Amino acid sequence: MPGDGGVVRLLDVVSVVPCADGFRFVRGAESLRVRGPLGPLADAVDRLTSGVPERVEGAPVVARVAAALAERGWLTADAPGYGVGEPVERQVGYLGMFGADPVAMQRRLERASVAVLGVGGVGAIVAQHLVGAGVRDLWLIDHDTVAPHNLNRQFVYRAADVGSPKADRAAAALTSTAPGARVRAVRAAVREPGDLDVLPADLDLLVVAADTPPDLPDRVWAWARGRGVPVCGAAVGLETGYWGPLLDPRRGHCLPCFEARRTSLLAPADVEVGAALTEPTRFSFGPVNTAVSAFLAYEVVRFLASGTCSIVNARRHLVFPSGRTEDLDGVACQCPPCGDG
Missing domain, CATH: 3.40.50.720 (NAD(P)-binding Rossmann-like Domain)
Incomplete structure (x- = not known):
């Protein structure tokens, strides 16, 4: 996973679509379908959206979903909210289409x-x-x-x-x-x-x-x-x-x-x-x-x-x-x- 032992979360540009037997994560033209019990999967989605420790302990469903997302580069260690109130506010999340570290990419643009x-x-x-x-x-x-x-x-x-x-x-x-x-x-x-x-x-x-x-x-x-x-x-x-x-x-x-x-x-x-x-x-x-x-x-x-x-x-x-x-x-x-x- 990205980061150095801190908190990771789902990229803003990744959408979550409920399915009959689980959830589908969608990023542009790519998608990942995760099947399993809806209760634990819904909890995993909620936790990954708000942020979880990079090393997930004691939550096997969260850890399994996080590992699958991290393999595709769909998790970020960035804290949400960079650029709020600035002209780039809506852009930073979009940069997640180009990689797993949108804030770092925005800072590269500014430099x-x-x-x-x-x-x-x-x-x-x-x-x-x-x-x-x-x-x-x-x-x-x-x-x-x-x-x-x-x-x-x-x-x-x-x-x-x-x-x-x-x-x-x-x-x-x-x-x-x-x-x-x-x-x-x-x-x-x-x-x-x-x-x-x-x-x-x-x-x-x-x-x-x-x-x-x-x-x-x-x-x-x-x-x-x-x-x-x-x-x-x-x-x-x-x-x-x-x-x-x-x-x-x-x-x-x-x-x-x-x-x-x-x-x-x-x-x-x-x-x-x-x-x-x-x-x-x-x-x-x-x-x-x-x-x-x-x-x-x-x-x-x-x-x-x-x-x-x-x-x-x-x-x-x-x-x-x-x-x-x-x-x-x-x-x-x-x-x-x-x-x-």
């Missing part, structure tokens, strides 16, 4: 240092979710100013912000939402890897949400690889959008190898068209921007809280007209030992 490159249709929404999730050290990098056409989908801005630097106005808006957050605005374009040296060396994640110039991912990767900083991003087109991969140089991930894998799966015509279309579409639709941004934010928060997520060395695609999703998994780095890629 995380994250940078968002590009505070536009994707980056502005991701930044809002990061601050809402409890991230308190955020860097926003953007060289652009707020334009009227941004207001249909970049909800961090207001009409009065038109003409002002995006990074400045986004930082001000997010700080007003979370007064305890340190949101730093950097008004700059990334023309070469060294332009990112303004960021701290111990950055936990760099989110790339800008789409120009076309070789921006290569510039960012060159900087991140040399400093061991994880990187992820997303982009939205007319009919499709994607989020990921999240590449961590410390885990042997590699952007050139991921791109080689991706292009190897494309038809020759698709490679040719992709090489020709280097400019992002000038059209933009709020709902699809929001959808892809929310999926990316989900994975980013999960990664910062638990250390993993489904886009680690993987990319997820969403086809908007059909709602169909497609997955692309990367490979281990195939570059020469020098790591020059």
Whole structure:
């Protein structure tokens, strides 16, 4: 069981459903059915919900159920009530979907240092979710100013912000939402890897949400690889959008190898068209921007809280007209030992 001899209890995200011959514990798509006399089982449920000693003595039914739940990671040593009265109050329990220590995960979020490159249709929404999730050290990098056409989908801005630097106005808006957050605005374009040296060396994640110039991912990767900083991003087109991969140089991930894998799966015509279309579409639709941004934010928060997520060395695609999703998994780095890629 979790903990060090203290009290453990059922994760908040685990529901208990009575059955004719016992109880079913449900966590997302997973379930555990426990059969037996209803009286002792009901007592076990009550005690596990409120908390029991990690080493259960003299209560065999409680001990049996607790052992089965602990095997699945559905018990926590956290005291209930962390964050009560705070914006994260309803989130802490949800983090139990990612592991058995929601409070520790929430605290990791609050200690995380994250940078968002590009505070536009994707980056502005991701930044809002990061601050809402409890991230308190955020860097926003953007060289652009707020334009009227941004207001249909970049909800961090207001009409009065038109003409002002995006990074400045986004930082001000997010700080007003979370007064305890340190949101730093950097008004700059990334023309070469060294332009990112303004960021701290111990950055936990760099989110790339800008789409120009076309070789921006290569510039960012060159900087991140040399400093061991994880990187992820997303982009939205007319009919499709994607989020990921999240590449961590410390885990042997590699952007050139991921791109080689991706292009190897494309038809020759698709490679040719992709090489020709280097400019992002000038059209933009709020709902699809929001959808892809929310999926990316989900994975980013999960990664910062638990250390993993489904886009680690993987990319997820969403086809908007059909709602169909497609997955692309990367490979281990195939570059020469020098790591020059």
